[in-house]
Amino acid sequence: MVPEIVVLRWELWGMRGVQLKTVAPAVRPAFADTIIKGDCVAALEQLPAHSIDVVFADPPYNLQLAGGLTRPDQSLVDAVDDDWDQFASFEAYDAFTRAWLLAVRRVLKPDGSLWVIGSYHNIFRVGTMLQDLGFWILNDVVWRKTNPMPNFRGKRFTNAHETMIWASRGPQSRYTFNYEAMKAFNDDVQMRSDWLLPICTGGERLKDAAGQKLHPTQKPEALLARVMLASTKPGDIVLDPFFGSGTTGAVAKRLGRHYVGVEREQVYIDAATARIAAVETAPAAALELLRGKKAEPRVPFGALVERGLIQPNEIMTAISGRHQARVRADGSVESGSHTGSIHRVGALVQGFDACNGWTFWNVHRNGVLTSIDALRQIVRDEMAVAGG
Amino acid sequence: MVPEIVVLRWELWGMRGVQLKTVAPAVRPAFADTIIKGDCVAALEQLPAHSIDVVFADPPYNLQLAGGLTRPDQSLVDAVDDDWDQFASFEAYDAFTRAWLLAVRRVLKPDGSLWVIGSYHNIFRVGTMLQDLGFWILNDVVWRKTNPMPNFRGKRFTNAHETMIWASRGPQSRYTFNYEAMKAFNDDVQMRSDWLLPICTGGERLKDAAGQKLHPTQKPEALLARVMLASTKPGDIVLDPFFGSGTTGAVAKRLGRHYVGVEREQVYIDAATARIAAVETAPAAALELLRGKKAEPRVPFGALVERGLIQPNEIMTAISGRHQARVRADGSVESGSHTGSIHRVGALVQGFDACNGWTFWNVHRNGVLTSIDALRQIVRDEMAVAGG
DNA sequence: GCACAGCATGAATCTCGTC
DNA sequence: CGACGAGATTCATGCTGTG
Numbered sequence: 001m002v003p004e005i006v007v008l009r010w011e012l013w014g015m016r017g018v019q020l021k022t023v024a025p026a027v028r029p030a031f032a033d034t035i036i037k038g039d040c041v042a043a044l045e046q047l048p049a050h051s052i053d054v055v056f057a058d059p060p061y062n063l064q065l066a067g068g069l070t071r072p073d074q075s076l077v078d079a080v081d082d083d084w085d086q087f088a089s090f091e092a093y094d095a096f097t098r099a100w101l102l103a104v105r106r107v108l109k110p111d112g113s114l115w116v117i118g119s120y121h122n123i124f125r126v127g128t129m130l131q132d133l134g135f136w137i138l139n140d141v142v143w144r145k146t147n148p149m150p151n152f153r154g155k156r157f158t159n160a161h162e163t164m165i166w167a168s169r170g171p172q173s174r175y176t177f178n179y180e181a182m183k184a185f186n187d188d189v190q191m192r193s194d195w196l197l198p199i200c201t202g203g204e205r206l207k208d209a210a211g212q213k214l215h216p217t218q219k220p221e222a223l224l225a226r227v228m229l230a231s232t233k234p235g236d237i238v239l240d241p242f243f244g245s246g247t248t249g250a251v252a253k254r255l256g257r258h259y260v261g262v263e264r265e266q267v268y269i270d271a272a273t274a275r276i277a278a279v280e281t282a283p284a285a286a287l288e289l290l291r292g293k294k295a296e297p298r299v300p301f302g303a304l305v306e307r308g309l310i311q312p313n314e315i316m317t318a319i320s321g322r323h324q325a326r327v328r329a330d331g332s333v334e335s336g337s338h339t340g341s342i343h344r345v346g347a348l349v350q351g352f353d354a355c356n357g358w359t360f361w362n363v364h365r366n367g368v369l370t371s372i373d374a375l376r377q378i379v380r381d382e383m384a385v386a387g388g
Numbered sequence: 389m390v391p392e393i394v395v396l397r398w399e400l401w402g403m404r405g406v407q408l409k410t411v412a413p414a415v416r417p418a419f420a421d422t423i424i425k426g427d428c429v430a431a432l433e434q435l436p437a438h439s440i441d442v443v444f445a446d447p448p449y450n451l452q453l454a455g456g457l458t459r460p461d462q463s464l465v466d467a468v469d470d471d472w473d474q475f476a477s478f479e480a481y482d483a484f485t486r487a488w489l490l491a492v493r494r495v496l497k498p499d500g501s502l503w504v505i506g507s508y509h510n511i512f513r514v515g516t517m518l519q520d521l522g523f524w525i526l527n528d529v530v531w532r533k534t535n536p537m538p539n540f541r542g543k544r545f546t547n548a549h550e551t552m553i554w555a556s557r558g559p560q561s562r563y564t565f566n567y568e569a570m571k572a573f574n575d576d577v578q579m580r581s582d583w584l585l586p587i588c589t590g591g592e593r594l595k596d597a598a599g600q601k602l603h604p605t606q607k608p609e610a611l612l613a614r615v616m617l618a619s620t621k622p623g624d625i626v627l628d629p630f631f632g633s634g635t636t637g638a639v640a641k642r643l644g645r646h647y648v649g650v651e652r653e654q655v656y657i658d659a660a661t662a663r664i665a666a667v668e669t670a671p672a673a674a675l676e677l678l679r680g681k682k683a684e685p686r687v688p689f690g691a692l693v694e695r696g697l698i699q700p701n702e703i704m705t706a707i708s709g710r711h712q713a714r715v716r717a718d719g720s721v722e723s724g725s726h727t728g729s730i731h732r733v734g735a736l737v738q739g740f741d742a743c744n745g746w747t748f749w750n751v752h753r754n755g756v757l758t759s760i761d762a763l764r765q766i767v768r769d770e771m772a773v774a775g776g
Numbered sequence: 777g778c779a780c781a782g783c784a785t786g787a788a789t790c791t792c793g794t795c
Numbered sequence: 796c797g798a799c800g801a802g803a804t805t806c807a808t809g810c811t812g813t814g
Contacts, residue, residue: 120515120525121525123515124511125512125519127512127516130512131512131513132478137509138789140549142532144530144582146770146771147770148580154578155565156527157578158579158581159527160582177542179542179804180542180720181719182545182718183542184690184718184720184732185689185718187730188728188729189688189805190806193545193547194530194548194582225694225717226690230545283701285716289720290716290720292542341802344801354801358803451787451788452789453789459804460803460804461805463785465788468788507787509789533807534808537786538806539804540804540805541788541790541803547788547789550787586807586808590809590810593786604786778814780813781811781813782811782812783809784811785807785808786806792801793801794799795797795799
């Protein structure tokens with residue numbers, strides 16, 4: 001699935017141009033929305049490099065459960081499970097972690113990101129390995145449980161949280177973060193690194209034929225939903241290398257994302273398949289993400305002058321009233337000896353390195369001091385009606 | 389050595405009282421309640437082996453900050469750029485961590501325990517090294533900050549917490565944990581692994597002659613108080629190998645514990661000495677008054693969608709029936725061309741500057757128009773236990 | 777003296793597209 | 796790849812100055 005290069009012809013306010021643009025294929029790859037049976041590292045070799053947008057991983061930390069650990073060279077690790085031989089156990093776990101993280105790193109897109117969830121038993125080793133392999137940690141996010149299991153023996157604090165590490169492929173990656181959507185979600189305050197959510201119980205918890213919980217560590221869908229709403233866009237492909245009961249797949253489908261799962265146990269594959277089949281994708285209108293200004297079409301300041309929303313020679317003022325600037329016909333402005341863009345002059349008159357001229361400068365309209373950003377919004381609204 | 393009866397007037401974190409108390413003359417080693425000047429590893433060689441009950445360590449975080457960071461108002465953030473936080477590589481940081489942890493391990497009593505605080509920059513490496521050296525992790529405790537610095541560029545989640553690792557010297561250690569005291573402290577429910585506390589500001593924050601913060605990373609006394617009340621007994625000796633502004637010493641003295649500090653900078657030693665001299669030891673009765681107060685938990689609108697109490701694409705209406713809005717999966721809403729949070733869209737459709745979306749919007753439930761504020765109460769009740 | 781507005785600041789790995 | 800320039804972006808709290 002090679003990105004396609006298309007020729008875009010555009011016309012905007014009487015200006016025309018041609019632009020080359022790469023367009024991701026609308027056709028989803030064959031591996032999308034499938035569960036691959038097998039060991040994590042071996043199964044991931046079936047996927048093409050740089051084909052995954054986001055990874056969510058809930059790796060095992062009990063070495064007995066992990067079983068069959070392999071080193072990066074595929075040789076089997078002789079896992080020691082005696083309590084006294086911690087070093088050998090940790091070494092085995094590190095080899096296992098290194099192997100699956102390398103496999104995941106290969107299939108992750110350069111601008112993709114990765115989530116790993118764990119507890120104090122394993123998360124420190126995972127975090128260290130992530131850093132050693134060149135991943136760039138963006139946040140550690142704490143899932144605070146409303147209803148954790150109490151500490152029955154009264155020997156420690158109630159273990160009431162788990163830790164997720166969110167990392168990009170490297171320091172230069174331009175990962176996805178839906179900042180505006182998260183902020184709206186959180187009543188117009190930035191989303192914090194601590195999330196309060198109940199554990200997975202009740203009807204959401206999958207049961208086996210005997211009525212017992214099917215999977216020991218089934219994660220709540222709300223947790224995965226927040227992960228995907230924060231770090232993916234509709235249509236993205238989310239890989240879960242330890243698929244288990246398929247929470248990642250169910251939430252991906254519900255939110256209009258694609259999933260790829262890797263799972264060794266047929267019983268989990270069967271349960272997850274049935275579970276995902278019963279999920280309906282939310283309507284497209286509900287999946288639109290609130291987008292910030294960065295995602296809106298760029299409107300140059302000159303366009304406002306061109307459209308007559310601001311007159312050549314008109315005086316703009318700062319809110320404080322302390323600064324003024326004169327608009328010139330070409331969209332540049334001058335203030336005393338300073339000339340340049342609205343941003344540059346705004347910075348110069350304040351003695352700053354930078355300034356957002358859109359929010360700094362104002363003009364009088366109907367006797368009211370009006371931000372030029374509000375005038376820009378008029379143009380943007382017109383563009384939206386015209387189909388952007 | 390007859391026990392003496394004294395009258396104690398106490399004031400502790402805003403509370404006051406008077407108490408009669410018998411004071412038993414304590415035998416303490418010569419190094420108790422002193423600050424050793426020098427490099428951490430070298431200085432610790434002066435202490436006898438197995439002489440310390442609990443260690444609290446706040447090592448350099450290795451922040452790896454690149455350029456400067458400005459707030460939206462263009463003011464410069466005063467970053468931690470001190471020499472002591474600079475390391476050439478992860479390898480160098482690991483070597484440093486290994487060295488001081490080994491030095492600390494030598495002086496720790498067999499049944500002693502150790503706390504280390506850090507952020508995602510370093511805490512994973514510290515945790516891994518602890519495990520590799522044979523320490524036994526008891527809990528990872530999350531310090532949730534009520535007032536963290538925001539993420540100014542909107543590129544990540546607000547980094548709103550730091551992580552403390554609490555570990556015993558080994559799996560067989562019989563460490564101190566004051567379970568009943570912690571439970572009483574926490575209104576008779578088990579103390580959880582997530583603690584909500586403000587950062588150190590205001591009068592508690594030490595200032596230099598110029599009125600600037602003396603130390604870049606001074607920790608709040610309330611944090612240390614909870615650490616010591618949980619894991620030490622009166623008269624215990626607490627070692628802080630990165631003493632800094634001396635919070636550990638001040639709290640140890642206030643709570644009737646002894647401290648040993650190691651610090652390289654004379655300016656910090658002087659400030660900590662003066663600070664600790666001004667501290668009075670509190671009577672036990674004062675400590676019983678320490679209760680975690682629970683604020684009403686904040687429930688963002690997105691959480692209602694996340695929890696399934698409101699469906700994506702569902703229509704909300706104003707009481708008047710004049711306005712409608714559609715809910716999207718990310719917790720944002722849209723009404724015509726208006727998009728944003730419940731509050732913002734509520735304001736926009738009415739032409740107001742502000743609106744409380746919780747009381748403005750309603751949904752139909754069992755044929756009845758129901759305020760979304762009522763749905764919020766359902767979630768709030770579930771969350772009350774977790775302490776906001 | 778009090779109320780209120782405005783300012784200052786905190787362990788931070790904090791831009792992106794185009795030429 | 797680097798340089799350049801447009802332009803996007805903050806929450807809780809405590810202190811200071813003013814009326």
